[in-house]
Amino acid sequence: DAGVIQSPRHEVTEMGQEVTLRCKPISGHNSLFWYRQTMMRGLELLIYFNNNVPIDDSGMPEDRFSAKMPNASFSTLKIQPSEPRDSAVYFCASSRQGGTGELFFGEGSRLTVL
Amino acid sequence: SQKIEQNSEALNIQEGKTATLTCNYTNYSPAYLQWYRQDPGRGPVFLLLIRENEKEKRKERLKVTFDTTLKQSLFHITASQPADSATYLCAREEGADKLIFGTGTRLQVFP
Numbered sequence: 001d002a003g004v005i006q007s008p009r010h011e012v013t014e015m016g017q018e019v020t021l022r023c024k025p026i027s028g029h030n031s032l033f034w035y036r037q038t039m040m041r042g043l044e045l046l047i048y049f050n051n052n053v054p055i056d057d058s059g060m061p062e063d064r065f066s067a068k069m070p071n072a073s074f075s076t077l078k079i080q081p082s083e084p085r086d087s088a089v090y091f092c093a094s095s096r097q098g099g100t101g102e103l104f105f106g107e108g109s110r111l112t113v114l
Numbered sequence: 115s116q117k118i119e120q121n122s123e124a125l126n127i128q129e130g131k132t133a134t135l136t137c138n139y140t141n142y143s144p145a146y147l148q149w150y151r152q153d154p155g156r157g158p159v160f161l162l163l164i165r166e167n168e169k170e171k172r173k174e175r176l177k178v179t180f181d182t183t184l185k186q187s188l189f190h191i192t193a194s195q196p197a198d199s200a201t202y203l204c205a206r207e208e209g210a211d212k213l214i215f216g217t218g219t220r221l222q223v224f225p
Contacts, residue, residue: 006124031211042156042217043203055211091157100146103213105157 006092006106014114018080021109023092024073032078033103034067035091047056049075082113118206123216127223133194135219137204140185144206147187149178151202152218161202163201169197194223 005024013019025032033048047057049069057067064083069075079086089110093103119138127133137158139145146165150158163170164180164187171178191198202216208214 033213039178043215045212045214048211050211056209063142099210100207101127101149102148102160102163103158105159107155 001032004066004094004104004106006090006109008109009107010110010112012112012114013082015083016081017111017113019076019082019086020077021092021111023075023077023106025075025092025094026104027073029096029104030072030074030097031097032069033093033095034075035093036086037089037108046077051111079111082111084113085107087106087111087113118204118214119189120204120219122217122219124183124220124222127194127221129195129223129225133191133198133221135189135202135204135221135224136200137216139159139185139206142206143182143185144208146207147178147180148205148213149187150187150195150203150205152203158203158215167221178205191221194221196223196224196225199223 007022024067028059030051035043037043037044046059048051049065052069067077089108090106091105093105095101115141148163149161150160152158162173162178164178166182175192179188199222201220203211203218205218
């Protein structure tokens with residue numbers, strides 16, 4: 001299996017622009033997680049899905065953030081409009097058993113908002 | 115909030131020694147804890163899971179303990195090698211499906 005695939009790996013954009021991050025989970029995994037990592041705050045859970053349904057989005061910082069999972073093999077995290085404080089590495093992870101089992105992480109999308 | 119804390123200072127040890135990393139949690143008593151390794155520019159990679167009814171779990175040179183009285187987990191790497199240099203993350207479950215991570219401890223093993 002190719003593992004969790006994220007794109008783009010790097011994104012540099014200007015404040016106010018829309019940013020869309022993409023994730024393809026491992027086939028057969030029924031849970032998908034979006035995390036954000038910064039030096040100051042570490043790895044923060046933004047939102048997670050079970051069987052394509054959003055279960056908990058309490059970690060999503062603001063209404064500027066939205067996430068979708070239209071099918072079992074694809075998810076997006078969108079930021080509109082983006083701000084400099086959104087600069088971070090965004091990780092997608094998937095698992096067979098929600099958070100009770102091993103999470104498989106992608107390589108992350110490094111976002112820089114100027 | 116339900117916190118999980120790791121020593122933010124880097125741990126520097128000499129090759130061949132045992133590295134011990136600490137993970138403390140407050141309030142909520144998790145049913146299990148997980149440990150991950152993260153290399154620079156990469157995503158975290160799962161290492162071990164330990165349940166609250168398990169005192170200790172081992173995998174090759176790795177050992178994890180779980181002390182529910184002290185609300186603490188210790189992560190040991192025996193016979194450490196420079197290749198073990200990385201950031202190690204502790205994570206606890208919250209509810210049925212959420213996994214909450216600590217900020218991680220950076221380990222540097224020098225020859």
